[in-house]
Amino acid sequence: MKQAISWPGALAATGGAILASTAGPASAEQPQPWEITLQPAASPIMEMIHSFNNGLLIVVTLIVLFVLALLIVVMVRFNARRNPVPSKTSHNTLVEVVWTVLPILILVGIAVPSFSLLLAQHDPARAVPNYDPETAITIKATGSQWFWTYTYPDHNDLEFDSLMLTDAEITDPVKEPRLLAVNNQMVVPIGTVVHMQVIGADVIHSFTVPSLGFKIDAIPGRLNETWFLVEREGVYYGQCSELCGRDHAFMPIAVWAVSPEKFDAWVAAAADDLDLAYAALEDGAAPEVAPQAPEGGAELAPAANN
Numbered sequence: 611m612k613q614a615i616s617w618p619g620a621l622a623a624t625g626g627a628i629l630a631s632t633a634g635p636a637s638a639e640q641p642q643p644w645e646i647t648l649q650p651a652a653s654p655i656m657e658m659i660h661s662f663n664n665g666l667l668i669v670v671t672l673i674v675l676f677v678l679a680l681l682i683v684v685m686v687r688f689n690a691r692r693n694p695v696p697s698k699t700s701h702n703t704l705v706e707v708v709w710t711v712l713p714i715l716i717l718v719g720i721a722v723p724s725f726s727l728l729l730a731q732h733d734p735a736r737a738v739p740n741y742d743p744e745t746a747i748t749i750k751a752t753g754s755q756w757f758w759t760y761t762y763p764d765h766n767d768l769e770f771d772s773l774m775l776t777d778a779e780i781t782d783p784v785k786e787p788r789l790l791a792v793n794n795q796m797v798v799p800i801g802t803v804v805h806m807q808v809i810g811a812d813v814i815h816s817f818t819v820p821s822l823g824f825k826i827d828a829i830p831g832r833l834n835e836t837w838f839l840v841e842r843e844g845v846y847y848g849q850c851s852e853l854c855g856r857d858h859a860f861m862p863i864a865v866w867a868v869s870p871e872k873f874d875a876w877v878a879a880a881a882d883d884l885d886l887a888y889a890a891l892e893d894g895a896a897p898e899v900a901p902q903a904p905e906g907g908a909e910l911a912p913a914a915n916n
């Protein structure tokens with residue numbers, strides 16, 4: 611159940627082929643036309659959300675069918691024509707106990723996976739096998755009217771703003787989806803737990819990326835925390851999800867997940883020249899291109915084959 615169901619099938623397949631054939635980021639996770647259900651999961655938490663959602667769907671469907679069957683039985687067997695003399699029964703202890711206890715058991719049954727998901731959203735050890743806190747990195751997102759600022763405290767406090775590309779700035783509509791593409795993406799390494807600190811600079815915003823399974827409020831004066839781990843390379847898009855003013859709809863979030871080697875090269879190059887660091891990522895040859903940079907070159911990690 612990793613793929614969102616789309617239709618018509620042909621349309622979806624064509625869309626997928628267009629995305630797949632595009633150079634640059636391996637895949638882009640964003641809403642697609644005619645899509646239903648959740649976006650494909652790219653993090654352990656989102657996978658848990660998918661299974662919880664699918665499990666609940668089964669429970670709800672069974673309950674709906676059961677109630678529908680009861681209604682049909684009542685309409686057929688106990689209508690005025692077939693049942694002219696109504697029963698005067700007002701109590702049935704067994705039935706009353708059953709219809710009280712059964713829903714309680716169902717709710718408790720739902721609460722168990724629900725709480726385990728809730729706890730996992732705050733504790734990577736519950737979702738990542740052999741989780742080692744030493745390997746995690748921290749990134750801070752600050753929401754402002756109307757853009758995001760990303761800070762990398764583990765990487766010499768690298769900090770930059772991320773603003774939506776305007777229609778005039780978009781050069782490739784497939785690689786730069788309208789209203790989602792930004793000038794500076796939040797770059798993260800795949801397979802690594804990222805501790806996300808989220809705060810608001812002015813009003814309440816909400817830091818959300820559906821395919822990575824997080825949505826957390828960015829509140830002024832209060833540091834909220836969550837975590838995620840991206841499983842495969844690609845660009846993952848989200849939007850501010852708290853009404854925050856005039857340009858609320860125009861402060862998207864773009865998470866660019868790359869291999870740890872590319873991330874190291876990007877973060878080293880970004881300290882000197884952010885644009886150059888992104889350009890090197892774009893070429894898919896960050897470790898080879900970046901050393902040619904005039905200054906930062908000497909400090910870069912050795913070239914790795916990707």
Ligand SMILES: [Cu+2]
Nearest residue numbers: 815850854858
């Ligand atoms: Cu906002």
